[in-house]
Amino acid sequence: MFMGNFTSLNIGLTALRTFKQYQEILGNNITNVSNENYKRREAIIEPIRGPDNLYGGVKLSSIKRIVDYFIESEVRTSISDYEKHKILSSIISEVEENLSALGEGSILDKLTDFWKSLEEVSKNSQDITLRREVVSKAKDFTQKINSTLNKNYFIESKIIKKLNVEIKEVNNKLKEIAELNQEIKSAILLGNDANSLKDIRDSIVDEVSKYINIEVSEKDEEYKLVINGIVLVNGNNYFSLESKVYEENGTKNIDFFLKEYGVNVDISSGKFSAYNRALNDIENINLKIKQAIYFLTSNNVNTFNYLHKNGYDIYGNLSNKDFFVIDETGGITVNPLIEAEPGLFAASKTPYISDGTNASELASFLKSSNFNNSSIFNFISEISSATGYLSQNYNNLLEISNNIKNSNLSKRDMISGVSIDEEMLKLLEIQKYYSVVAKYVTISNEILEEMIRILK
Amino acid sequence: MRITESILTRSFLNSLNNTMRDLYISSNKLSSGKKLQTPSDSPSETQIICDYKLNEKSLNQFIKNIEYIISRYELYDSCIDSIYNEIANIKEKISRSGASNSSEIKNNLVEEINLTIKNIVFTLNRRDSTSYIFSGTDGLKKPFEIVTETQSDGSQKIVSVEYKGNNLKNKIHISDNEYEIFGFTGNEIVNYNYGNIFDILINLREDLMRGYDISVYQDKLNEYFNHLNKIIVNNGSRINNLNLKIELIKKEILNTQSSISDIEDIDYSQEIVKYTSIKNRYEIIMRLIENMQNNNISNYL
Numbered sequence: 203m204f205m206g207n208f209t210s211l212n213i214g215l216t217a218l219r220t221f222k223q224y225q226e227i228l229g230n231n232i233t234n235v236s237n238e239n240y241k242r243r244e245a246i247i248e249p250i251r252g253p254d255n256l257y258g259g260v261k262l263s264s265i266k267r268i269v270d271y272f273i274e275s276e277v278r279t280s281i282s283d284y285e286k287h288k289i290l291s292s293i294i295s296e297v298e299e300n301l302s303a304l305g306e307g308s309i310l311d312k313l314t315d316f317w318k319s320l321e322e323v324s325k326n327s328q329d330i331t332l333r334r335e336v337v338s339k340a341k342d343f344t345q346k347i348n349s350t351l352n353k354n355y356f357i358e359s360k361i362i363k364k365l366n367v368e369i370k371e372v373n374n375k376l377k378e379i380a381e382l383n384q385e386i387k388s389a390i391l392l393g394n395d396a397n398s399l400k401d402i403r404d405s406i407v408d409e410v411s412k413y414i415n416i417e418v419s420e421k422d423e424e425y426k427l428v429i430n431g432i433v434l435v436n437g438n439n440y441f442s443l444e445s446k447v448y449e450e451n452g453t454k455n456i457d458f459f460l461k462e463y464g465v466n467v468d469i470s471s472g473k474f475s476a477y478n479r480a481l482n483d484i485e486n487i488n489l490k491i492k493q494a495i496y497f498l499t500s501n502n503v504n505t506f507n508y509l510h511k512n513g514y515d516i517y518g519n520l521s522n523k524d525f526f527v528i529d530e531t532g533g534i535t536v537n538p539l540i541e542a543e544p545g546l547f548a549a550s551k552t553p554y555i556s557d558g559t560n561a562s563e564l565a566s567f568l569k570s571s572n573f574n575n576s577s578i579f580n581f582i583s584e585i586s587s588a589t590g591y592l593s594q595n596y597n598n599l600l601e602i603s604n605n606i607k608n609s610n611l612s613k614r615d616m617i618s619g620v621s622i623d624e625e626m627l628k629l630l631e632i633q634k635y636y637s638v639v640a641k642y643v644t645i646s647n648e649i650l651e652e653m654i655r656i657l658k
Numbered sequence: 659m660r661i662t663e664s665i666l667t668r669s670f671l672n673s674l675n676n677t678m679r680d681l682y683i684s685s686n687k688l689s690s691g692k693k694l695q696t697p698s699d700s701p702s703e704t705q706i707i708c709d710y711k712l713n714e715k716s717l718n719q720f721i722k723n724i725e726y727i728i729s730r731y732e733l734y735d736s737c738i739d740s741i742y743n744e745i746a747n748i749k750e751k752i753s754r755s756g757a758s759n760s761s762e763i764k765n766n767l768v769e770e771i772n773l774t775i776k777n778i779v780f781t782l783n784r785r786d787s788t789s790y791i792f793s794g795t796d797g798l799k800k801p802f803e804i805v806t807e808t809q810s811d812g813s814q815k816i817v818s819v820e821y822k823g824n825n826l827k828n829k830i831h832i833s834d835n836e837y838e839i840f841g842f843t844g845n846e847i848v849n850y851n852y853g854n855i856f857d858i859l860i861n862l863r864e865d866l867m868r869g870y871d872i873s874v875y876q877d878k879l880n881e882y883f884n885h886l887n888k889i890i891v892n893n894g895s896r897i898n899n900l901n902l903k904i905e906l907i908k909k910e911i912l913n914t915q916s917s918i919s920d921i922e923d924i925d926y927s928q929e930i931v932k933y934t935s936i937k938n939r940y941e942i943i944m945r946l947i948e949n950m951q952n953n954n955i956s957n958y959l
Contacts, residue, residue, distance in 0.1 A: 235663055295698070303697045303704055310708055314715050321719050325726050325830055328788045328797050552826060556789050556797030559829050562837070569716075569834055583708035590697025590704050597698060608672055612665045619662035626955040 209252060211650065214643035216250055216259030221636045223262045228629050231620045239405035241618040242268045243397060267397040270617045274404070275418065277614050278411035280607040282471035285412040287600040289476035290483075293357060294593045297484055300353045303586030309350060310582050312343040313568070317579075320565035327549035327558035328516065336561070337544045340536045344526070348533035351491055354484050358454065361477050362447055365456065368473065372413050373442040375406050376427070380440040382406070383425045387437075414443075415471035430468045432460065443467065445474075447481070452489055454481040483592060490585045495534040497573050497581075498526045506567055513548025513560035521548035525564075670947050677940045684933040687924050694922060703921050710921075714914045716834065717907050723830050724900050724907075727840050731893050731900075733784075733791060734842055738893075740781050741847070742886050745855075748774045749879045752862070752872060764866055771863040775816055775856060779804055782844055792844040793823025801844040819856035821845055832903060840896075842889070850885035852878045 224245045234240035244266045252258030302308045316339040323332040382403040389396040407427065410416055416434065419426040427435035434441055442461040447454060456478040458467040469475045501507040501524050510525040523546060529535040540546045550557035569577050576584070686695055697704040751770055755763050779802045782792045789797025801823035806814040821844045829837040848855045862875045 238664065295696070298696055298698055301697075303708060304692075304694060310712065314712055318715065318719050321723060321831060324828070325723065326788055550795070552795060554795035554797070554824060554826060556793070557795035557826060557828060562829055562831060565831065566834075579712055580709075583705050583712075586697050586708065587701040587705040590699075590701030593696070593698035594701055604672075608668055611668060615662045615664045615668075616660045619660070619664045621660055621662040623955045624660065626959065630959075 209257070210646045211643065213252075213257060213259035214639055214646055216261055217639040218636065218643065220247060220260045220262050221632050221639065224632050225629065225636070227265060228625050228632065232622060232625045232629075235620045235622055235625075239401055239408070240620065241397070241401055241404070242620050244268055265395060265397060267400060268618050269404075270614075271418070271420075273610065273613050273617060277607075277610045278408065278416065278418075279471070280603065280610045281408060281411045282415040282475075284600070284603040284607040285473050286471050286476040286479075287596055287603045289473050290480055291593070291596040291600040293361065293476070293480040294483060294589065294596050296357055297354060297487060298586075298589045298593045300350055300357075301487075301586050301589055303583065303590070307346070308586070309343070309346050310579065310586070312339070312346045313579060313582060315339045316343045317565050317568050320561050320568075323547070323549050324558035324562035324565065326556075327561055328555045330516070330544060333516065333544035333547050333549065336547055336549075337536055337541055340525070341541065344534045344536060347491060347495060348529075348531075348535075351488060351533060354488050354491075358481055358484055361480055365445055365474065365477050368413060369443055369445055372410060372474075373440075375410050376435055376440040376442070379403055379406055379410070379425075379427060379435050380438045383435070384438040386425075411472065413472045413474050414469050415475070430470065432465060432467050434460075453485040456481065487585060487589055490581070490588075493574075494578060494581055494585075495528070497578060499524070499528050499534055504572065506564060509560065509564055509567055510548050513564075514550040514553045514557070515548050516545035516555060518550075518553035518555065520553075521546065523548070666950055670943060670950070673943050674940070674947075677936060677943060680936045681933070681940065684929060684936055687929055688926070688933060691924055691926075692922050693924050707918055707921055710914050710918045714911055714918070717911045717914065720832055721904055721907050721911075724832050724838075724904050727830060727832070727838050728897050728900050730786075730791070730841065731897050733786065735890060735893050737781050737784055737791070738847065738886050738890055741778050742883065742890075744774045744777050744781075745879055745882060745886075748859070749876065749883075752875060752879075764869075767866055768863050771859055771866070772816055775819065775859050776804065778855070779819055782847060790823070792842060792847060794841075794843040795826040795828055796822075796824045799823055816860060818860065819848075819854075821848070832900070833907075838900075847886075847889070850882055852881055855882055858882070 224247070227243050227245045231242055245262055246264045246266050247260055248263040250258030250261050303310065316336070319332070319336045319339040323329070323336050326332055382399055386396045386399045386403065389399060403425075407416065407418060410427070414429055417428045419428055424437050425435070426433055426437075434443070441463070444459055444461040446457045446459070448457060449455075456474070458469050458474065459465055460467060469478070498506050501511065507524040507526060511522050513521050515521050523539060524537055525540060525547070526534055527537050535541075537546075547561075549561040551559040551563070569579060571577055571580075573581055683695075687693060694700055694703060694707070748770060751767055755767050782802045783800050784791055790799065790801050793799050793801035799822050801821060803820050803822055804816055805818045805820055807817045809815050823844050825843045825845055827839050827841050827843070829839045832838045852858060858875065858878050862872060865872050865875075
């Protein structure tokens with residue numbers, strides 16, 4: 203009889219303790235409402251079996267961390283895609299700005315000014331001021347081409363420097379994940395709550411997915427990070443990534459491999475894949491600019507230089523000089539001899555000073571369809587519009603991938619996120635239960651006291 | 659479906675970002691007046707604009723070229739006009755002196771002919787700012803040189819006038835695929851179907867000095883007038899054609915500019931309406947955020 207009354211007090215006590223713990227879990231959820239890396243916890247409550255399998259009250263059996271692994275994988279894939287397109291869009295926009303096709307002072311503008319100066323000198327080839335203008339406009343044009351190329355090279359070098367820094371960051375993160383795996387394993391073995399450690403690990407994995415496309419596998423309780431079949435983290439072991447930039451067929455590529463084993467790693471998304479793609483894209487643009495340079499500096503038959511070489515300078519001498527030459531840095535420049543003495547510009551077709559027909563033909567040459575079935579003007583404007591198409595494409599993909607990422611993050615939030623309203627309602631519910639149980643304990647206590655008084 | 663605070667925040671943030679971006683784009687368009695800020699706004703239209711702008715600049719250059727050609731034709735005209743007047747003057751004097759046997763009149767006429775030759779040579783040796791205009795493409799060379807012989811009395815007698823220039827002409831673009839081969843060489847001006855005008859004037863002078871009949875020179879000089887007239891008429895018609903060409907090019911420039919404007923320029927009223935609607939959208943989102951802040955269960959408790 204007495205035993206029964208003590209049991210009822212004990213039942214009340216377990217309930218009060220359980221609801222207190224439940225309240226703490228709700229409090230923890232509410233305080234982490236703005237923490238993006240926090241996964242909502244749910245209290246799993248189960249009845250306690252009392253003596254003789256009778257009533258024993260209630261207890262908190264576990265704290266469940268609410269995660270949907272499929273959604274987690276989708277989120278990471280979309281983060282990788284978003285970061286890839288964000289980088290590509292920003293780099294190609296920079297290249298696009300560098301080409302400044304629509305602004306004043308574009309390559310096309312400079313080429314047009316050069317063409318105009320040739321037209322002017324064709325009328326007064328004996329005028330040394332006009333010849334100086336030809337040289338000056340040609341220099342402006344070549345400097346713009348060279349600076350565009352150099353800016354693109356600078357963007358490439360920035361990419362490579364950034365990659366070198368970021369690959370170290372990723373390796374540090376892989377190391378942190380491996381260490382966390384060990385801590386989580388130990389905590390679980392000791393029967394402790396490893397949920398906070400798992401939150402930290404998930405946030406680091408999200409960070410890593412910004413750089414590379416990774417998959418998480420938790421088979422046989424062993425946590426693995428895998429990229430296209432290559433394991434980067436296996437339990438408490440991790441493998442560092444290494445990169446190497448190489449040139450093939452005139453394009454730059456980045457090879458990724460495991461530092462320890464030299465195994466190639468195929469990275470198809472994330473920032474690192476964007477760097478590889480951006481280098482390719484910039485090299486393609488550079489290649490086109492170099493084709494234009496080659497076209498102007500070549501001295502084969504029917505080229506600008508060929509026409510110039512066969513013209514006559516202001517002194518009536520056959521020029522036999524290239525007008526455009528390659529400088530020591532690989533850029534295009536005006537022949538230094540002509541730059542120093544504009545009289546050497548071969549404006550004439552005959553050894554007579556007022557003959558500007560060669561200048562006229564040189565001007566005409568720039569506009570005629572003798573370069574890849576188009577004029578050099580069209581070719582350069584095509585470079586700008588092709589870069590525009592590329593940039594437009596990446597901007598569109600960025601918008602799409604941003605929407606997908608946000609939608610996936612929302613899906614993740616629907617499952618793992620904290621809703622204050624929901625938690626507050628649960629808190630009210632728990633508060634109610636707590637008061638009821640407290641009343642129950644009071645009544646049980648009063649009954650017990652009454653019984654003791656009777657027995658006295 | 660569970661809607662958490664993060665979902666709402668992300669959704670509002672996203673809408674705010676998009677609205678801010680649209681506001682930025684719209685205000686850029688309004689301040690610059692241009693639809694296209696970068697090639698990626700419309701790559702195909704960028705290429706069209708580049709082509710149009712190149713075309714516009716080329717056409718302006720062709721107008722400059724044509725104006726230069728016209729100014730040179732006008733310069734030639736004024737020179738030819740002056741030669742015409744010189745010949746007309748001598749022709750009139752010949753006709754007036756034809757009836758006279760006075761040696762003084764003849765001597766004066768001889769002097770007049772010598773002076774006329776010198777004046778014509780002076781006119782044909784005209785320079786523009788940098789070169790002689792009648793020397794073909796050999797612009798540094800004075801085109802005509804008077805050859806004289808020293809006489810027994812020590813005086814200098816004009817025996818011939820030599821052309822030192824060449825017979826080549828310059829060519830200048832008047833459109834992408836069209837050249838104007840223009841100008842006059844000295845030979846073109848002085849040579850006609852009776853020979854060289856200087857030789858004719860020298861022969862006239864000689865015949866006059868010998869007392870020969872000089873009436874035959876009337877026809878020769880008349881024919882030279884015809885020759886000069888032809889050049890002046892051709893020049894005039896060429897100048898007219900070139901002026902016409904300028905008008906056509908100007909029309910083409912206007913069309914090109916209007917095509918550029920169609921693609922490039924914004925419709926201000928349309929853009930202002932758009933800007934205002936984006937601004938309204940922004941304000942609505944801000945209100946919604948404010949409401950969201952107030953509408954939650956903890957505020958009711």
